[in-house]
Amino acid sequence: MNLAVDLAPHHKQQLQLRNPVMTGSGTFSNGIELAKHFEIDALGAVVSKGTTLRTRRGNSTPRTIETPSGMINAIGFQNIGVGALMRNIAPTWARWNVPAIVNVMGESVEEYGILAKRLDGVDGVSAIELNVSCPNVDVGGLEFGQDPKTAAEVVSEAIRNTSLPLLVKLTPSITDIRPVVEAVTNAGAHAITVANTIPALAIDIEKRQAEIANGFGGLSGPAIRPITLRLVWQAASVTSLPIVASGGIANGKDAIEFLMAGATAVQVGTANFLDPRAPWRVLEELTDWCKTHEIQDVREIIGVAHHVD
């Protein structure tokens, strides 16, 4: 049975994954910790913690709160910065057989270009995931990913600065995701990650204040899965690029649901917090399902649910 998928068919180097199961940014650190316990090379790909140009300490605490079948987080991009990532982490990735993808976040369009340039040609880095789901000060606090034109500019800027395959991670916080999908496709992105956390709030009624220090945060986990599933479906209906699903995936059945909606690969995120072996378990369950359903090639089921739109 073939489980391999290509996340960048339009890129000269391609981005071959052994199977469609990846990890989600910010939910696996940089992979080093769990690679000590489980076979990292068995996964499809590993995505880094969201990385910025400079080191960031992140937000004050509390940073997370549990909600029904989900959680809200506002970590605030605590990360070691792109330089330390290249110096201290990339050499370990270079020894792995699994592709490592660096998730980056810039504060301006130019910063995405600088980040892309820094990562270009770095041993151990197989691709870049552009997180355009953060507020853009230049456009009045709107997220880069909420405006098709700005999202496309980020992609173009990154392409000018790197020869690595580029994934663009879109926000679910949008009236219609399709114009953004079309814009980043036309700008030359190689794959699209759908989506990120959903802006949300929880209040501590005894303290009469927001549960997390930042106030608002992003909702993730099984609670958001049906919303993300619809977004993946919509994205798949307007682009021929591979779509990577991210939102609430916790088991093999969830992964198959996303493949059938049109995703080429899936990212396991919040589910890692309840089971450090979650990505491996999702892969096993996906494989078992394919076996019992006599699927020869996992690509057979990608998008099969799209009879109507």
Added chain:
Amino acid sequence: MERFTSSVTDSSLLYGNTHILWLDQPQVLNNCRPGEFLMTYIGDGHDPLLGRALSIHRLREGINGPEFGLLFDVVGRGTHWLAQRNIGDQISFVGPLGHGFEVRPRVNQMLLVGGGIGCAPLIWLAEELIADDRNVTLVLGGRSKEQIFPSQLLPPEIEIVVTTEDGSLGEKGLVTGPFKRLLPWSDQVFACGPDPMFEALYQVTKQAGSGKSLQGLLEGRMACGFGICYSCAVFPKKGGVRLICTDGPQFDLKEIYS
């Protein structure tokens, strides 16, 4: 690091609002140390979603083999569910996690300070220190006598000092009173309790000009418990950021507060 499942061997309300659960001890816990913790998963679905961090409270030899204990205050959904478990029920965990207390090899006078449920990991530490022939003084503090671990359940070798805020048991006041008195006597200090208690202990050592090591088990909101979510940050006064779950939960309080 894999999730493991254990069966409940005993469950009871031990005192006040504090419950104890005993469970079959799996092999992964064979080398665990006082101060390490477990992520404890509630129910078998996704609601509630996240694990609850609980310190390993004690180990003992049960009728059918080794057992580990969890001591917890019933405060919310997760701990309420745990308190409802019956003998034979299964609970799943990840652990042991974090860095526990570090005991210096050649010192003798050990001062342990627990505020409220902070006594949970200290009792096992006290037992280990007694077994290693050290002198142990355990200060237990709480709002009232309902929050004080029953002294008859502790080894008689331990010197126990109790403080309550309402004076219903022991000295009236906070643990800082006896702490101030006992600090000169002690060779090493181990503490567990709420943040304000740590801050107060640190201030006492600072005022006394004491250079003694002051180890505390920090608490923070955790989503994973093993270093991948960055929820459990703590910001040492002198700068930077650490993760309680993997860099701690045991920290030298001087490093955090000075």
